[in-house]
Amino acid sequence: MRRMARVINKGYLLGDRYRIVDTLGEGGMANVYLADDIILKRQVAVKIIRLDLQKDSQVLARFQREALATSELSHPNIVSVFDVGTDHGLPYMVMEYVKGPDLKDYIRENSPIPLPQVIKIMDQILSAMELAHKHNVIHRDLKPQNILMDEKGNIKIADFGIAVALNQSAITQTNSVLGSVHYMSPEQTRGGMVTKQSDIYSLGIILYEALTGHVPFNGETPVAIALKHAEDDIPSLRKQNKAIPQALENVVLKATAKDPRDRYASVAEMKADLDSSLDPSRAGEAIYRPSHGNNDETKILPALNGKVMQAEKAKEGKAEEPKKRSFWASIKKYKWWWIGSLFPVFAILLFMFLAVDHNNVRVPDVVNMTEKAAKTSLKSSGLAVGAVKRTYSSDVKKGKVISTTPKANSPVDKGKKVNLLVSKGPNLTKVPDVEGLYLSIAKKKLNKLGFKVKSREAPSNEYLPGLIISQSVKAGRKVDASKTTITLVVAVALEDQPKPSSSSSSKKATFKLADLTGKSLEDAQSYAKSKKLNVKVEKDHSDSVDSGDVISTDPAAGSEVSEGDTLTITVSKGAEKKEVKKTFTVDYQAAESSSSSSESSSSSSSSQGNHVRIYIQDDNHSLGNIYRDLYITKDTDFTITFSVTKGDGKIKIVRDDQTVVDETISADDSESGN
Known part of the structure; x- marks a missing residue:
């Protein structure tokens, strides 16, 4: 062995x-x-x-x-x-x-990171920790060094509770690592209970570092840093970078509140708050103030010599200076030999710092961002917005960025213009009506427009052999031709009926007709062929039967029929389109001029007028998306057409964050004013 x-x-x-x-x-x-x-x-x-x-x-x-x-x-x-x-x-x-840097190195090399990218990184971290907390797993040592990034920028959290690098500041308790002091919550530094809120505090410090490029607190010793976490306010983000909105700074302030009760109740709550922090609707948000004070008395860490803690407090003028130790006693106590091992690290970092050209920045990756978000990201990175061109794209949604020039991650001088190519969405093509055409002609017509074509046969006495009976995509629809395949059903003749022999009875055998209601036209035709019935197809609208399926037959299901009889099949064309047009009036509300109402006026109205947002729900729109967003300076009428084929519609109109219209729209509603 x-x-x-x-x-x-x-x-x-x-x-x-x-x-x-x-x-x-x-x-x-x-x-x-x-x-x-x-x-x-x-x-x-x-x-x-x-x-x-x-x-x-x-x-x-x-x-x-x-x-x-x-x-x-x-x-x-x-x-x-x-x-x-x-x-x-x-x-x-x-x-x-995981092949790639840890988050610490990534922040060091790419700071300042564009705000949307910071949120994208934090969303991945928060999503992972949300799962961990659901399983009652508390990381206890969250820090950028334990967060890895692969070559595509995907986040991977590691080290759930072990292995702290020797060159990191750490507080120990009976030789067991509690975590890097730069990211530890106040309760951890006091040796208190570690909870999910302790992880949330560390996440807030990581977010602070991603936004600024550095940790909020530093000191000569780990204990000095721990005291700052316990007693000092988090340095203002907005004083360091005015591009950071107050709503985003508030996420950091709430996550890093001294009292765990003032922090987010869960990682999911923090993620939801972070995801909306760049929303313009939160632009006027007030600074976050915790409801619980930091009145807890500072406790000495169990693993630390009480005199060391007292010495740290003496530096802050909070305790008497302890008795001086001899030089050799200090050496023995602090084991200062490990400091020598840090000199090569400091030398390398200093070299990297001096080697960096601080006038250079990297073009942020804004692909798939909205045009507005992309411009914000470029400006926050110290770059200017150049020409904005638009083109059709089947892969990138309308209004979002397809590419930039120079490309993402290219090193450029600060202030350089970056051109944007923005998607106009797919180039939609109207589907032509090819029913009744011969297959060769229909196929040529569809291929010319960019559609892919498939075909299959079905027996029919209504159409001549070779003619198109139906098409899988309804005529008149606008679709992306490059991504659409249309299946054509081609008529073939029913098999010739066998002639009765002279010796056979002239009376035909009868059978009961099956119930074909709700079946597809193709299934009904196949059934008719197997029973040697002639088929006639008619079409009609139906609110209850899907387009292309059978509404009814003539004769009806259960009727006695014979071979050679004609079966009329009525096929659904789908629900008949129902539209309701209604007019709504939104009154203009002028801003109050009195001093007592000046504050509320500024938040509810601006020099542009009243901010009006309209949300509608019908067959084509969701109430969760803004239908119209504009400002008005006088009483204004809005005429809106609702498609309510599938049920009732809804409308909600908000003026300066106050709902002024909230109605349900039915197909029976007529034109009216409100």
């Missing part, structure tokens, strides 16, 4: 399956390696407990908890666990390998 190496070297075959390729990172409790899975032929990340800690019961327990917690969380934004095992007594965990 091979013996376990004291060091996991390149080429080592772990568990007879995972061949070590390289070291990805070294942590306080575990190391992570890049390995080849020789069975499934893929690269994986393998986390292995450090050799010197393999007999530590607390470390083993944490490792097992992480493996169990992560394996239960199946989410596209959480690193997947593929395998858990031991190699000669050494526990290991095999995980998805």
Whole structure:
């Protein structure tokens, strides 16, 4: 039996399956390696407990908890666990390998990140943590270093409760890592209960860093940083970047409230608030103020020497200066030798900082953003908006960006103009009526317009063989020809009827006609062919039978019929279109001039007039989307046509955030004013 190496070297075959390729990172409790899975032929990340800690019961327990917690969380934004095992007594965990930077490096290299992109990144993180919290899994160590990004920009959260890098500031308690002090909630720094709200606090700090490029609090020691989290207000985002709206800053302020009761009740609530933070309707939002004060007395961390905490408080003028220690005693107490290991890191960071051309920025990826959002993103990145051109696109929705020039992620000088190509939506083509045409002619006509054509045969006595009986897409509809296939049903003759022999009886055999109601025309024709019936097709509107299905037959179902009889099939053309036209009047409301109402006037009206938004619901519109958005400076009439074939319609008119019309529209309504 091979013996376990004291060091996991390149080429080592772990568990007879995972061949070590390289070291990805070294942590306080575990190391992570890049390995080849020789069975499934893929690269994986393998986390292995450090050799010197393999007999530590607390470390083993944490490792097992992480493996169990992560394996239960199946989410596209959480690193997947593929395998858990031991190699000669050494526990290991095999995980998805994410090729790309962690969020810390991404922020450092791309700051300032456009606001819509920050929200896109945070949405993925929040979605993953929403699932974790539903499973009652609290991460406890959320920070950008534990959030990975693949080459396509997809987020993957890792390290649920173990392995903190040696070069990160961390507070320890009996040698167990509690988390990076830069992202820890006040209750964590006091050694209190860690809850879902503790994770939300860390998420707020991550959002702050993504928006500014740096953490809110720094200090000479971890304890100094912890004190700031417990006692200092979060530095203003808007003072650092005026492009950040108050609503977005409020998300950070609420998430990082000192008292957990003032934070979001759930990650889902935080995500919903964040997703609407760039909405123009929240532009005038007031700054968030917590309802609970920070009256809790600062507690000494259980894992820290009380005199160290007292020294930190003395720097803030909050306690007496402790007795001075001798030089050698200080060396022994703080184990300052580890500081030397940070010098190479500081040197590299300094070199990177000096090497960066701070007049250069990268073009943000605004593809699939609305034109307005794309312009905002470009301006917030220090770029100017150039020419805006529009073209048809079958892949990108109308009003959204197809591409930019220069392309996304291209390095350019600040202030450079970026041109936008915006979609006009698909180039819709009206479907022609080809019923009654010969197949060759119909096919040629449809192909010329860009449609793909399929055909199938059906017996018919109504149409001559070779003529089109029906088409799968109704004539007159406007569709994207490049993505539409039209199936044509082509008539073929019924088989010739056998002549009765002279010796046979002149009386034909009869049978009961089946119920064809609700069947497709093709099914009905097939039935008629099998029973040797002649078919005649008629069409009519129906509110209850789908287009192309049978409404009724003549003779009716159950009637006695014979071979050679004619069966008339009435086929649905769908519901008859019903339209209701109504006129609504919205009164103009002038802004009040008195000082007592000036504040409310400014919020409800502007120099442009009253802000009117109209929402309608009918066959073609949803009440959740704005139908019209405009300003009025006088009493204004709005005439609106509703399509109410499928049921009642609705209308809601909002003037300066106040609903002035809220009605249900039925097909029986007539023209009227309101």
